[in-house]
Amino acid sequence: MKKNERFKFILEELHKHKTVQVKHLSETFNVSMETIRRDLEELEADQFLKRVYGGAIAIKKNTQAKNFIERKTVHIKEKQNLARNCVSLVNEGDFIAFDASTTNLTIVQELMNHFKQLTVLTNDLLNAQQMALNTQWKVLLPGGEINNGELFIGGASAIQYIERFQIDTFFMSVSGFTPELGFMDYGFEEYEVKTAMFRNANQIYAVADHHKFGQHAMIKICHAKEVSGVVTDEEVDKETILFFEKNKYPLYY
Numbered sequence: 001m002k003k004n005e006r007f008k009f010i011l012e013e014l015h016k017h018k019t020v021q022v023k024h025l026s027e028t029f030n031v032s033m034e035t036i037r038r039d040l041e042e043l044e045a046d047q048f049l050k051r052v053y054g055g056a057i058a059i060k061k062n063t064q065a066k067n068f069i070e071r072k073t074v075h076i077k078e079k080q081n082l083a084r085n086c087v088s089l090v091n092e093g094d095f096i097a098f099d100a101s102t103t104n105l106t107i108v109q110e111l112m113n114h115f116k117q118l119t120v121l122t123n124d125l126l127n128a129q130q131m132a133l134n135t136q137w138k139v140l141l142p143g144g145e146i147n148n149g150e151l152f153i154g155g156a157s158a159i160q161y162i163e164r165f166q167i168d169t170f171f172m173s174v175s176g177f178t179p180e181l182g183f184m185d186y187g188f189e190e191y192e193v194k195t196a197m198f199r200n201a202n203q204i205y206a207v208a209d210h211h212k213f214g215q216h217a218m219i220k221i222c223h224a225k226e227v228s229g230v231v232t233d234e235e236v237d238k239e240t241i242l243f244f245e246k247n248k249y250p251l252y253y
Contacts, residue, residue, distance in 0.1 A: 001030075010040070011043070014048075015058070082231055083109065087111065092116065093118070097167045099194045105126060120137055124151070124152050140165075144161075162193065177206075184217035186218055186219065205231050212232075214237075230249065232252070236253045
C-alpha cells in the first residue's frame with residue numbers, strides 16, 4: 001500500500017476511534033513498525049495527530065465534521081455576507097462549479113438574485129434542487145453514490161463525469177485554514193470530488209466564514225497561493241487579513 005493510502009486509512013481511523021496503534025497498523029499494511037512510525041511523524045509534523053507511546057491520538061483542536069442539516073443552521077449571517085462578496089466574481093453565462101456545503105448553498109441563493117443564465121455543475125443534491133426549481137440555469141449533476149447523511153453524490157463515476165469539463169469558476173468550501181498548512185477539509189469522498197473540480201477549473205475561490213480561519217481539519221487540500229482568491233465575511237480577524245495582504249493573495253471580505 002502506498003504512503004498516501006496509509007495516511008488516508010490512519011486519518012480515517014483517528015476520526016472514528018481517536019487513537020491508532022503502531023503494531024496494528026504495521027500488521028494491517030504489512031510494513032515494518034519503523035515505516036509506521038515515520039508515517040506518524042510526518043502526520044504529526046502537519047498537525048493532524050499527536051504521537052504517544054505505541055501509537056498516536058487525534059488532536060483535539062481539529063474542527064468537528066457536522067451533519068449537513070445541523071450546519072445549515074449555524075453562522076447564517078456570516079454566510080450571507082460571504083455570499084454577497086461572491087457576486088462580483090461571476091459573469092452572466094459563466095460555467096460554475098460548487099462542491100457540497102451549506103456555504104455554497106447560500107452562495108447559490110444569492111447568485112439567483114443576480115444572474116439569469118449560468119451553467120452550474122454540483123454534486124450537492126439540495127443545491128441542484130434549489131437551482132432546478134427556481135432558475136433557468138443549466139444544472140449538471142454527476143452520477144454516483146448518494147451520501148445519505150450529507151446529501152451529496154460521490155464516488156468514481158462522479159469524478160469521471162467532472163473530469164470531462166473545463167470550468168470557469170469553482171467555489172470551493174473548506175473546513176479550516178492556517179497559514180502553515182493551508183486549506184483543509186473533512187471526508188475523503190468529498191475531498192476526491194472537490195479535487196476533481198479543482199483540477200478542471202480556471203478560477204478557484206476558497207469560501208469560508210471567519211470561524212474557519214485558525215482551525216484544523218483532517219485533510220489538506222492546498223495552500224493559499226494555489227487558489228485565485230479567498231472569500232469570507234467582514235468579521236475575519238486582522239491576523240488573517242495581514243497574512244493575505246503581506247503575501248498579495250486576494251481576499252474578499
